[in-house]
Amino acid sequence: MGFDRNQYLRELETIVNIDSGSRNPAGTGKVAAFLEEKYRQQGFQTELVSVGPEVGPVLVATNAPDEPIDLLFIGHTDTVFLDGEASRRPFTIKGERLYGPGVYDMKGCSLLTAYLMENLPAELKRSLNICVIHNPDEEISSFYSREVIIEKAKMAKFAFVMEPSAADGSMIKERKGIEKLKIHFKGRPSHAGDAPEEGRSAINELAYWIVQLNTLIDHDAGVSVNAGTIQGGTVPNVVPEHAQMELDYRYSNPIDVTAFLDMLEDLQIHAAEKEIGIDIAVIGRRPPMVDVPGAKALRSVFEDVGKQMDTVISFKKSGGVSDANFTTSVGVPTVCSIGLIGGAFHTDHEYVELDSIFSRLELLTAVIAEMSRRKMFCTSADRLRVT
Incomplete structure (x- = not known):
């Protein structure tokens, strides 16, 4: 394997030192352009797909135009950090660890994907149809890019989601689904002392919703409800006209979202009876990552x-979400969090273990070769049927 670690580290420094928060289209665009050039140099066909002015482009790179796709790789170019973070604490190497904004989640893993493509044996790369996606908005629920991901996933035999591995090296086999909502309540103001009966309290209705929604909590079944933020009212002697909350509902079993949506309908009826206006905005939504046919066989190769x-190699369940939630929703056997080993993501001390770069590159190359040896990929007959 002709892996040049020093070159990898120089290139990782370049992209880590680019501010690329999810709402920074220019920054995620720069990272995407850098990775695009890496794939072009390898002979991949590339496209920067616009998914709206709010975020940067989705990079799609393929080594063959044919369908179906044998392996779909997914990563992201965005981070959770605000502009200025890269200059405040740029990429650094301290001992056996790498530091910097997004070095772990997931610029190091995104760059690793490009190096994996570069270091695959030529005969293996020629025999496989590979598609790589780097999206700009994973940290905000892939709200803009999800259709691109789902479209490609529907053509794929297997998906590798290159999110980072845990500090102990474990990978992810299942993830919870999520419904993230912003709910605004509009009541009727009045004097809290002279005419309380004329008012319709938005805060009271919000509180009622929280109490009712919390009855859905079942930690054993993987169901959680969290009213993460609430705002409302003006002063104590006025019945509050406005209130708002951001709600996070997570679930493991796809059927459990039905109970949540049914309760929302009932609560809106209750609000109408209390003369409270309701506006619900979906700010995040992913189905759960579940075990689909073929997933266990894929994990066994690892x-x-x-x-x-x-x-x-160990696999665990996670309450967090990723783009693997989308790939399994269309039935694609998927492994997630197979990238670099490190920890403390989304903090100012996130890190990558330096020796995990080559070890992960070596592991993933061997896994793909073993999948090919076991004849898990599409055959010529499969491709003829599609064409």
């Missing part, structure tokens, strides 16, 4: 290759 390399 486990078997890990044993051959004397590396423990």
Whole structure:
């Protein structure tokens, strides 16, 4: 394997030192353009797909125009950090760890994907149809790019979501689904002392909703409800006309979202009876990442290759979400969080373990080779049927 670690580190420094928060189209665009050039140099066909002015482009790179796709790789170019963070704490190497905004989640992993494509054996790369997606808005629920992801996932045999691995090296096999809502309540103001009966309290209705929604909580079943922010009212002696909350509902079983949506309908009826206006905006939505047919066989390849390399491969469930939620929703066997090892993501001390760069590159190359040996990819007959 002709991996040049020093070149990788120089290029990682370049993209980590670019501010690329989800709402920074120029920054995510720069990172996408940098990665695009990496794929072009390898002979990939590339496209920067616009998904609206609010965010940067989606980079799509393919080594062949044919369908179906054998392997779909997904990563993202955005971070959670505000502009100025890259200059405040630029990329640094301290001992055996790398630091900087987004170095772990997930610029190091996105760059690793390009290096994985570069280091795949030529005969293996020629035999596979590969598609790579780098989207600009994963940290804000892939609200703009999800249709591009789903469209490509529908053509794919397998998906590798290159999110970072946990500090112990574990990967993800299941993730919760999420409904994230911003709910505005509009009541009727009045004097709280002289005419309280004339008022319609937006805050009282909000409080009623929280109490009712919390009855859905079932931690054993993987259901959680969290009113993460609330605002409302003006002064204590006025019945509040306005209130607002941001709600986070997470669930493991796809059927559990039905109970949540049914309750929302009932609560809106209650609000109407109390003469409270309701406006609900969806600010985040992902179905759960579930075990689909073929997923266990895919994980077994990782486990078997890990044993051959004397590396423990473990998979766990997560309450967090990623773009793997979309790929399994259309039935694609998926492994998630197979990228670099590190920790403390979304903080000012996130890090990557330096030695995980080559070890992950070596593992993923071996996994793809083993999948090919086991004839898990599309055959010539499959491609003829599609064309």
